[in-house]
Every structure is written in C-alpha cells, then in structure tokens.
Amino acid sequence: MPCCIDKIKSPTREEYERWQKDGYLGTWEQYSASKQRDQGGRVFICGDLGDHCADCAGFGDFLCDFPVGDGKTCDRLMCDDHANEIAPEVHYCAAHLKMWEEFKAAGGVAAELANVVAFPKPR
Ligand SMILES: [Zn+2]
Numbered sequence: 694m695p696c697c698i699d700k701i702k703s704p705t706r707e708e709y710e711r712w713q714k715d716g717y718l719g720t721w722e723q724y725s726a727s728k729q730r731d732q733g734g735r736v737f738i739c740g741d742l743g744d745h746c747a748d749c750a751g752f753g754d755f756l757c758d759f760p761v762g763d764g765k766t767c768d769r770l771m772c773d774d775h776a777n778e779i780a781p782e783v784h785y786c787a788a789h790l791k792m793w794e795e796f797k798a799a800g801g802v803a804a805e806l807a808n809v810v811a812f813p814k815p816r
C-alpha cells in the first residue's frame with residue numbers, strides 16, 4: 694500500500710474542488726478549518742492513492758506532459774513541488790523542463806507550437 698507525505702498548505706478553492714472531486718463531502722468552511730488547523734504540518738496518507746511523486750514522497754498529482762514521440766508523453770509522476778507548470782495544465786519534470794528551456798533558448802518555440810507538439814491536449 695503506497696504512502697504519501699502531503700504538505701499542508703493554506704486552503705485554496707482549487708484544492709477544495711479537487712477534494713470534492715475525490716469524494717470530499719465537507720463544506721468549504723470545514724475544509725478550510727481543517728487546513729488552517731494543520732497548516733505547515735505534514736500528513737502521512739496511506740491507502741489506495743496510486744503512486745507517489747517520482748522525486749519525493751509527495752502526492753503524485755501531475756504527470757510530465759513532455760512529448761516523447763508516438764503520441765506518448767513522459768508521464769513521470771510528480772507532486773506539485775516537483776511539477777513545473779510551463780503552460781496551463783501542462784507540466785514538465787525537472788529533466789524535461791531543462792530540455793524545454795534549452796529548446797526555447799535555441800528559438801525552437803514558434804516552430805514547435807505550429808505543430809502543437811509541445812502542448813498536448815490537457816486530459
Ligand atoms: Zn515531489
């Protein structure tokens with residue numbers, strides 16, 4: 694059974710909605726109260742949560758969207774600390790962020806955007 698360490702951050706609408714999607718039934722008030730109480734701490738969560746981040750024990754909330762050919766993406770699992778958001782809903786792992794930055798620095802963005810390769814459709 695995988696265990697994750699989740700850092701407790703301040704309450705956000707975004708996360709509340711994510712919780713709700715995951716089946717959380719509390720109100721916004723309950724959600725933010727529990728967040729406030731525990732803020733800055735860390736919780737261990739064990740259970741059927743899927744795998745944790747490839748780089749730490751955080752929640753694997755994001756997959757690297759870097760295209761690796763054949764319509765596939767890198768899919769490295771990352772927590773929100775290790776995911777690098779390069780565009781809305783597009784996240785790259787550290788290694789691919791570096792490649793992306795070098796690619797951008799080399800002036801490759803316009804050509805790549807024209808092919809819509811670097812920005813796969815959000816899932
Ligand atoms: Zn991580």
Ligand SMILES: [Zn+2]
Nearest residue numbers: 757767786789
């Ligand atoms: Zn990657």
